[in-house]
Amino acid sequence: MDQASGLKNLFSAMAGEPHGGAATGQADGLLDMPGRPRRRCRAIAIAGGKGGVGKSTVSVNLGMSLSMAGHDVMLLDADMGLANVDVLLGLTPARHIGHLLDGECGLEDLILEAPRGLRVIPAGSGARRLAQLDNGEHAAVIRAFDELPQPPQYLLVDTAAGLSDSVSMFAAATDDVMLVVCDEPASLTDAYAMIKVLSRDFGVRRFRMVANMVRNEGEARQLHQKLSRVSDRFLDVVIDFTGWVPHDERLRQAIRRQCAVVDLWPSSRSAMAFKQLAGAVDTWAEPERAGHGRIAFFGGQPVSSTGW
Numbered sequence: 001m002d003q004a005s006g007l008k009n010l011f012s013a014m015a016g017e018p019h020g021g022a023a024t025g026q027a028d029g030l031l032d033m034p035g036r037p038r039r040r041c042r043a044i045a046i047a048g049g050k051g052g053v054g055k056s057t058v059s060v061n062l063g064m065s066l067s068m069a070g071h072d073v074m075l076l077d078a079d080m081g082l083a084n085v086d087v088l089l090g091l092t093p094a095r096h097i098g099h100l101l102d103g104e105c106g107l108e109d110l111i112l113e114a115p116r117g118l119r120v121i122p123a124g125s126g127a128r129r130l131a132q133l134d135n136g137e138h139a140a141v142i143r144a145f146d147e148l149p150q151p152p153q154y155l156l157v158d159t160a161a162g163l164s165d166s167v168s169m170f171a172a173a174t175d176d177v178m179l180v181v182c183d184e185p186a187s188l189t190d191a192y193a194m195i196k197v198l199s200r201d202f203g204v205r206r207f208r209m210v211a212n213m214v215r216n217e218g219e220a221r222q223l224h225q226k227l228s229r230v231s232d233r234f235l236d237v238v239i240d241f242t243g244w245v246p247h248d249e250r251l252r253q254a255i256r257r258q259c260a261v262v263d264l265w266p267s268s269r270s271a272m273a274f275k276q277l278a279g280a281v282d283t284w285a286e287p288e289r290a291g292h293g294r295i296a297f298f299g300g301q302p303v304s305s306t307g308w
Contacts, residue, residue: 041151042287043174043297049190051161053182054212057255058245059158060088060118061271064260065278066154067118074111074152076121078141078170079160081131083123089114090258096124100144101137107144115263119152138166142173142297151298154281163194172202173296175287178242181223182213188227195227199237202294207237210277211244220244243277245270 046059059075067073077085086093091112099105112120124130145151157174159167171177177198179191191209198204209227211220224241231237245251248270254261262271 041155041298043155044176044178045157045159045171045174046178047159047171048180049163049194050187053180053187055180056084056158058180059156061260061262061274062277063156064116064118065262065274067116071154072152073154074119075156077123078157080123080133085120085158086122093122096122098124098130107147135165138169145297155297168197172294176208178208180210180212195231199235205237207239208242209239210242213247214244217244243280245273
């Protein structure tokens with residue numbers, strides 16, 4: 001498996017080029033930003049490989065939980081062509097990433113205001129053009145975040161299903177990769193495949209795991225042990241157990257009503273689990289910044305000494 005072939009060279013080239021020389025002409029003008037002090041942003045990819053494990057649901061509810069706790073949070077829907085974050089939140093975007101790449105708008109023009117202060121950057125659904133973006137255009141999206149006058153405290157990146165170059169590139173450009181895993185053999189297999197590619201081709205050594213749709217914490221930790229055992233045997237990585245989300249009918253009802261369960265039913269079992277997950281994220285040690293020769297979200301400008 002070598003689906004990330006060629007991306008290492010692109011990351012290495014662009015990491016040393018402030019204007020992203022590998023980007024296509026459609027991204028011209030997005031990357032030319034002056035340096036200025038910036039507070040630190042923690043970018044977190046929500047990934048997993050297999051479709052249907054609940055990545056978008058976790059992204060939406062984790063993002064809103066962090067926002068409800070008083071943090072400035074932005075959520076990027078990085079599932080180009082099959083976006084659904086806006087659908088989960090009942091939002092109606094007028095523009096999407098394609099308009100950004102075509103030079104029709106800036107990144108700030110895409111931001112949608114969701115409940116509880118969460119801000120969403122939509123991709124597009126059913127747009128063939130977005131589903132066929134090349135690596136230079138993906139890199140231009142990442143670099144475009146340097147346009148923002150002030151980054152958020154947290155940027156959550158909801159990646160697509162599968163293990164395409166797009167998924168690998170967006171995940172490798174973040175500080176942390178959170179793997180959403182459920183109790184299915186295919187979910188564990190796909191999560192391991194993603195760990196293998198990101199560790200082998202991009203130098204990612206630490207992953208965070210969330211067990212979704214499980215009955216209890218014991219089942220969640222068993223899933224973590226299964227994934228860790230095979231990773232410990234064949235890969236030089238660390239997989240941290242970050243939390244778990246139970247089966248909950250309230251969560252299913254919230255999805256049907258196009259709302260976040262943490263907003264609609266804040267006392268439900270799943271909402272409490274998402275709040276605990278947000279609390280755990282907020283205690284993570286400060287990440288190593290934009291290392292491993294990679295381009296990164298908010299990696300193009302200096303960070304102020306005041307941090308947050």
